[in-house]
Amino acid sequence: MKRTPLAIGLLATALVLTACTAPTTESTAATEEQPGYLAVADPSLATGGDLSVQLDYDSVEANGLDPQTATTARSWTLMGLVYDTLVTVGPDFSIEPGLATSWDTPSDTEYVFTLRDDAVFSNGRPMTADDVVGSLQRLLDSKSDWSLQLGQVSSVQATGGNEVTVTLAAPYTSFLGALANTPAAILPMTEIADGSVDITTTMLGTGPYVVQDHVQDQSWTFGPNEHYYGAATRGPESVAVDIVTEENTRLAAIRDGSADYAFFNNVDALDLLGGTENARVVNQQNTDFYYLIINSQNPDSPLADQKVRFAINSALDRQEISDIALAGQALPTGVTPATLPGACPAADLPSEKPTTDEIKQALADAGAEDLDLTITLYNTEPALAQIAQVMQQELAAVGVNLTIENLDIGSFVDKIYSSSPSDIDLALSWYAGYGDAAMVSKWWNGDVSTFTAGFKANDPAQNALQVAAGSEPAGAERDATMVELCASVDESSELVPLVTRPGVIGYRTDSLSPTINTNEGYGSVLRDIVDYRMIDAG
Template sequence: MPWGLVPGPFGLYLPNNAGTFLQPDRGRHESAHSRRSLMKKRAFLALTAVAAVGLTACGAPADPTGGGGSAEEVEPGYLAVADPDFAAGGELTVQVDYDVDEVGGLDPQAASAARGWMVEGLVYETLTTIDENLEVQPGLAASWEQPSDTEYVFQLDTDATFSNGRDMTVDDVAGSLQRLVDTPTTWTGQLGPISSVEATGDEEVTVTLAEPYTPFLAALANTPAAVLPMQEIDAGDIDVATEMLGTGPLVVAEHRQDEYWTFEPNEHHQAADELGFSGLRLEVVSDESTRVAALRDGSADLAMLNSVDSADALADASDVAVVNQQNTDFHYLIMNSIAGDEALQDEDVRFAINTAIDRDAINELVLGGTSQSTGVTPATLPDACVAEDLPSAQAAVEDAKAVIDDLGGLELNLVVYDSEAVLSDIAQVIQQNLAEIGVTVSIESYDYATYSSLVYADPSDFDLALSWFSGYADPSMVTTWWNPSLAGFTSVYNVGSDETSALIADAAQTPAGAERADLFSDLCASVDEESETVPLVLRPTEIGYRTDGLSPTLFADEGYGNVLRAITEYRAAE
């Protein structure tokens, strides 16, 4: 992973300076699960009482009895399947909460946020893709072989055509990957240790890795690894930072940053004749209540929602369906063991704080029961560790309290950014949890620029912080961020360890299956015991759509934040 990148809101990464890291002391903690369960129950009841009077000025968290959109699958792996008989041909209007990152322009290789991956994925396509089960499937690569554990030979889709009418060639494919290697971005590191990329036939490209890397095919499935029009780029005929030219189903007609996009069908795409809509208008609407209103009055066919409260508010809208798409993304808590309160340099103190956090309460009170606890490997992916088996889940809260009592109590600040209200809600649950063990937490909410200057600057200036990571489609991918020497951005607030870094590397080289699952179990336990950046719960997406205006296909699970992944199947009423 390239150095000099820090996580921003929405899973994106921004420039920063990386630092060095030291080695921490290690320790284990074991205690009775039954005593922890009793303490958690008491804490949960107390939190429920707090929720009844409202936890946040932005609105109370979800009813602890449950809420949010339906997660019921209409077919295995699908929340909705487009009806081929649905009257179609109208313009499709979609509302989202934020636009693509302006820093990297429109170059898909520079796309560092989930929204950029989704929007630019309407125009560009990748060698592989993921299906409703988060399994890798052919994309622009019609097939591939793996002669060895470091060699991949791709046979290309000979029908793929750029929107200017030019056929895709092996030079476009090989050149795109080589460009990503030669000009490192966030995604370069996720592709693994690429040694060479060669066009080895008229329809064949061979990629050789320096060492085995299990997530390679999954990493190829995201938009930053898209195939670019290298002939036009090399000739200087196009600047992909300002203009998009891809093989995907749509082409951009107009874009106003942070306002809207309009798209037209790519007449050269293989699905052009079957598209069930005449065009797409993608509106950027930051206010959630406005998106909810648009679903009610029909001015939006589909909208992304961040709160289960919004789903509940639409429960009486007869022509609106709200579904809950599970993501591999997850929320996490940072404990600043480098520049935070001196007590946080002690692993026992950090582990005590980790032990006191009630993930079930976060899920029920904030997310309406739509999420689940997770370790460093996203809980819904194959081979992932079981969060309930982690050391902190087995430890006793009273033992955690004893650690804090030995300090005479502890006062910490917890910083969040205000563009996602759910972070403040999670912070207030954590605040209540930690009060149970004698830690007084003051919550500080900032705009993202200020938050970033506190969390990612060198030196950093905070005790605790909340954010979230994209979880991707292979559990090894996100674990990279727990090695400060690879991630870079974490080195200003976390020490890391040789043990965790070695487990990350070993798991990435190990094929999927029981051996890798065992490594992930050890990795999750190591991260949990160190308690520097602590995974909390998965981050689901609420999606609302008008049943009288749209028949969409929606996956039940998503790894790259691409709600519109199956857009070629959408049917919009005239």
């Protein structure tokens, strides 16, 4: 009978633990330290020091370390530590100087950039106008995803020692926004041309850091680029990035101070780190957003019927998805990211209007009552499973039975993109929203984004709206076009924007004074790293 007390003890401990735990949820809603910034580094602190960062996953690209073909926001973040772009974006998504100190627009199709004269690659060779021309031409020739974002470029020419002129075939409002992301980085074209540098295995840029070590899916070590034009004011001297997939481990690292800075996918990190001594946690809004694929291309599926797809879209409550799956930290959005200027109001989307009874009636009229559908997602983005489970409840209310299929990322990509039509009913994923409201909508333009052909029809009318949104100058007319584009995307219900994708950043206040913008467009969680200051530096 010696074992009885053990079992009773276990039970008692469990009950006491359970009963005595008071609700400890507290709001740690981030406040801005300055307009547009959740945190601003203390400029009075000395430069230098070693920054320790923990991120949830590593950069993995088919073409290795070539920034021009990089397709993921994580690659842009890490490569952005080494490479610079001609322009960059400010906290309000206005375009700011980068390697170009200024630019003129003699006409709405012509951009004349004046280049920095002190930009030097990390091998000591000064950057030239030929590097800029060669880099942009190489990007255009690559036909990579990002080359599509540059619009229709007629020519790129060096028009002076420190001057480059880009001529477009048609006005394109998003052009500078496209130049502001890492795939448009300026590469060492002389070294690439003579073969002394393989840009797919070696990172050689004009940015603040150089790569000292990289173990795939484990760590990066960045040291200082001694030739960086801003070396005198660069914050941390070195950056150690550890890839830590387990969210709890990153939380623990911020709690115990073994990391200075960490990114979290789970919005509850705001709560889980709340009250931690010497740590601060902030919710960074993103232009990134989650979207739902409703496969219209399988002729044997009821989803081939637009009325059925629209009914499913209408049954989704974006605000509820945000409130339950993302702790209310996300924003409902249409195809123009809700956090960008000029975005269409999600509340006005056509799918927001039908009532539950009308949705049921629409499904019945289409002969699609008691639908059994499968939603496919991948398991490295925990929020997707949360969103899918909320959607499961919402669709059950209109008689749609949803089965969740949670795959590894490789199987997910294979299932969606390897066949046409895609082997899915529904799927969940997210897009980066970039820095201009029309940019991401390019992935809805079937003439441009052929990779969606397996699950989305190429709609000329929708393509025309997308092109118009991209070319019209900012203003009321463009805003109206955005509303029309949002409605068109919403009504076709093939690639349905849901809610924005918030990101949580935690950092140690006893070791780091960072600059963090309130709203990020390119998923760059280390955007202002050169402004960071280590508390104990110097």
